[in-house]
Amino acid sequence: xxxxxxxxxxxxxxxxxxxxxxxASGYTFTSHMMHWVRQAPGHGLEWMGWINTGNGNTKYSxxxxxxxxxxxxxSAGTLYMDLSSLRAEDTAVYYCARETYYYGPGDxxxxxxxxxxxxxxxxx
Amino acid sequence: xxxxxxxxxxxxxxxxxVTISCTGSSSNIGAGSDVxxxxxxxxxxxxxxxxxxxxxxxxxxxxxxxxxxxTSASLAITGLQADDEAYYYCQxxxxxxxVWVFGGGxxxxxx
Numbered sequence: 001x002x003x004x005x006x007x008x009x010x011x012x013x014x015x016x017x018x019x020x021x022x023x024a025s026g027y028t029f030t031s032h033m034m035h036w037v038r039q040a041p042g043h044g045l046e047w048m049g050w051i052n053t054g055n056g057n058t059k060y061s062x063x064x065x066x067x068x069x070x071x072x073x074x075s076a077g078t079l080y081m082d083l084s085s086l087r088a089e090d091t092a093v094y095y096c097a098r099e100t101y102y103y104g105p106g107d108x109x110x111x112x113x114x115x116x117x118x119x120x121x122x123x124x
Numbered sequence: 125x126x127x128x129x130x131x132x133x134x135x136x137x138x139x140x141x142v143t144i145s146c147t148g149s150s151s152n153i154g155a156g157s158d159v160x161x162x163x164x165x166x167x168x169x170x171x172x173x174x175x176x177x178x179x180x181x182x183x184x185x186x187x188x189x190x191x192x193x194x195t196s197a198s199l200a201i202t203g204l205q206a207d208d209e210a211y212y213y214c215q216x217x218x219x220x221x222x223v224w225v226f227g228g229g230x231x232x233x234x235x
Contacts, residue, residue, distance in 0.1 A: 035224065037226075044126060044211075044213065044226060044227070044228045044229040045162075045164075045170065045213050045215075045226040045229070046226065047223065047224040047225060047226060050222075050224070059222045059223065061223065062223075095169055095170075100175075102158065102175055102176040102179070104158065104176045104179075106156050106157060106158040106176065106177065107155075107156055107157045107158060107217065107219050108157070108158035108160075108175065108176045109158075109217050109224070110158075110160035110172065110175045110176070110215065111160075111162070111170070111172065111215070112172050112175070112181070114169040114170055114171070115169065116169055117169050
């Protein structure tokens, strides 16, 4: 079935890096842009960045620019999120999300499929 | 501080109607970007509730409806049920910057 399955929980030390994967199945991987969204404990959703799964172009939030890298392997239908120089405030659940574009009167990009989430804990 | 502004909480009794507002700016909602809504139950991933301001994905009851006007949008829930108790998030995009934005989330309590 159509789904996104993420890798398991991670515990990292401050200053280290973490790489989370997201395997897509049940649809054509390169037909949709993919995003990463995170949620710190007790907080709301924070958009991190996107990747064009066809050509690999990326865009990152200004806040994470320089520490975030989003890549993909189209042959494996897999998306990756690499966050470096981890700090305590990076502790969060990280979600991959599939973007779908709605051809209506407005500019309409939304997330219609989400991974189950991966908890990344950063300890000092 | 989220780019889109939502009330932190709303509440209502079973059967009642509640609305959740989402206020943006001229760079996102006001620039013609649509608003989408997600429901997040405790310990789960967000689920798409409304897309393109007022469209419901299949399986979402018609008790949920959305609207947009100017730089704001609203989610209305009628006939409140106990299992509607969740966090609700609005989302839009800034097409000129190619960035996506969320509201801070609203906790719905069913009294």
